[in-house]
Amino acid sequence: MLTGIVIALFAGLVLFGYVPGRKKRRRKENIFYAAALAVSFAVLILYSLSITLPSPTKAIDGIVRMVVPIK
Amino acid sequence: MPKEMISARQAFCIIAIFIWGSSVVIGGNSEAGHDAWITLVFGFALAVPMLLVYARIMRLYPEKNLFDIMEAILGKAGAKILIAFVSFYALHLCAIVLCNFSEFIEVVAMPETPQLPLMIIMMAVTSYLAISGVETLGRWAVVTMPVIIFVVLFTVIAALNYMDFTNILPLMGHDLPVIAGGSFKLFSFPFAELVLFLGVADAVKKQTSPYKLLLGAGAFGALVMLIVMLRNVELLGSMIFVEYFSSYIAARIISVGDFFARIEGSISMNFVISGITKITLCLFVAARGISYLFGFSGGRRITVAVAALTLALAVTLYGSVGEMFSFINVYPYYAMPFEVFIPVVIWLMAEIKTARQKKLAAGR
Numbered sequence: 001m002l003t004g005i006v007i008a009l010f011a012g013l014v015l016f017g018y019v020p021g022r023k024k025r026r027r028k029e030n031i032f033y034a035a036a037l038a039v040s041f042a043v044l045i046l047y048s049l050s051i052t053l054p055s056p057t058k059a060i061d062g063i064v065r066m067v068v069p070i071k
Numbered sequence: 072m073p074k075e076m077i078s079a080r081q082a083f084c085i086i087a088i089f090i091w092g093s094s095v096v097i098g099g100n101s102e103a104g105h106d107a108w109i110t111l112v113f114g115f116a117l118a119v120p121m122l123l124v125y126a127r128i129m130r131l132y133p134e135k136n137l138f139d140i141m142e143a144i145l146g147k148a149g150a151k152i153l154i155a156f157v158s159f160y161a162l163h164l165c166a167i168v169l170c171n172f173s174e175f176i177e178v179v180a181m182p183e184t185p186q187l188p189l190m191i192i193m194m195a196v197t198s199y200l201a202i203s204g205v206e207t208l209g210r211w212a213v214v215t216m217p218v219i220i221f222v223v224l225f226t227v228i229a230a231l232n233y234m235d236f237t238n239i240l241p242l243m244g245h246d247l248p249v250i251a252g253g254s255f256k257l258f259s260f261p262f263a264e265l266v267l268f269l270g271v272a273d274a275v276k277k278q279t280s281p282y283k284l285l286l287g288a289g290a291f292g293a294l295v296m297l298i299v300m301l302r303n304v305e306l307l308g309s310m311i312f313v314e315y316f317s318s319y320i321a322a323r324i325i326s327v328g329d330f331f332a333r334i335e336g337s338i339s340m341n342f343v344i345s346g347i348t349k350i351t352l353c354l355f356v357a358a359r360g361i362s363y364l365f366g367f368s369g370g371r372r373i374t375v376a377v378a379a380l381t382l383a384l385a386v387t388l389y390g391s392v393g394e395m396f397s398f399i400n401v402y403p404y405y406a407m408p409f410e411v412f413i414p415v416v417i418w419l420m421a422e423i424k425t426a427r428q429k430k431l432a433a434g435r
Contacts (some may be wrong), residue, residue: 036376043383053387
């Protein structure tokens with residue numbers, strides 16, 4: 001179900017967001033747009049398949065606790 | 072495209088609602104318990120010097136946003152690192168508030184609904200608002216501010232019968248380190264997050280006093296938060312420390328006669344409204360920062376892509392609501408470089424550059 005929602009969402013983003021605006025955007029912007037959608041799609045598909053992803057919060061938590069003694 | 076400008080009133084409303092953000096519902100979840108309202112007063116007092124720094128930056132470079140100012144001071148190449156940091160911070164904060172929102176809805180209303188659809192709906196709305204521009208955001212803020220205030224005041228008045236005014240006693244009942252810790256958290260979340268408002272400072276007319284704007288809106292935002300916290304303390308007492316969403320739990324106690332109950336729904340509405348404003352501003356600034364970083368023509372064209380990145384970041388942030396609240400202990404230290412160090416460095420360099428320019432101009 002969640003996987004279906006993610007696929008539908010990104011299909012919509014590509015069809016109604018990326019493709020129509022492609023000619024108005026510059027080449028760099030299109031590359032960024034496509035890369036951002038690709039990365040987000042990959043992460044959200046993995047999330048929808050209940051695959052545990054590394055959390056940036058834990059990394060930030062670890063780094064901060066190395067520097068600052070927090071209870 | 073003509074440059075978008077917002078009036079002082081619109082900027083005031085954006086800032087005040089940004090401050091309320093998720094704090095209106097998370098309320099005074101602090102180890103300071105019934106002294107949470109004191110930590111808010113101290114937290115705002117701590118934030119005043121930083122608000123003055125932000126205002127001074129706006130005064131030195133009127134009608135310029137933070138990224139323009141960084142480029143003016145450090146040059147296009149030199150500013151890239153700072154722009155990358157600020158953009159990441161805006162993106163991360165956007166994801167954090169989005170998580171706050173989805174966790175809240177899941178915990179209080181829809182425990183069996185997955186968070187992802189809730190996040191998607193929220194991001195769809197905020198993306199649309201961000202693409203519409205800062206003028207639209209300003210109009211949105213002006214219209215929704217009275218709604219938020221009305222709900223807060225209504226819940227306070229309706230709760231008067233249920234309040235135990237002795238709950239705030241004893242004053243300063245907690246140790247100073249506990250109160251100081253709570254104040255530091257509130258300084259960082261939400262007051263010093265106003266650094267992100269500098270990302271849209273170019274929309275503020277130069278006739279508007281940035282000092283009056285930031286300090287006035289900051290004080291007003293703090294005042295409303297104080298009212299919310301005092302309401303929660305009077306209703307919940309020491310339980311304010313135990314409950315995750317103290318405002319929502321406090322509102323559940325209230326009923327008006329036999330015909331008006333479930334007032335907590337209005338708290339959810341407040342959260343949605345203020346959450347939309349905060350997420351939109353963060354999204355707008357993140358998209359703008361990324362466009363400066365990569366030399367794009369503007370943030371609007373990549374807003375949807377940045378929103379997708381925010382969504383991807385948000386689902387990976389926390390494993391549970393407990394983790395989300397536990398991160399509040401770490402957040403002030405993590406946010407320090409973005410909220411304090413970078414703005415102070417920018418301010419000092421701006422002062423030096425302006426002084427040199429004045430000297431050169433006087434020398435001619």
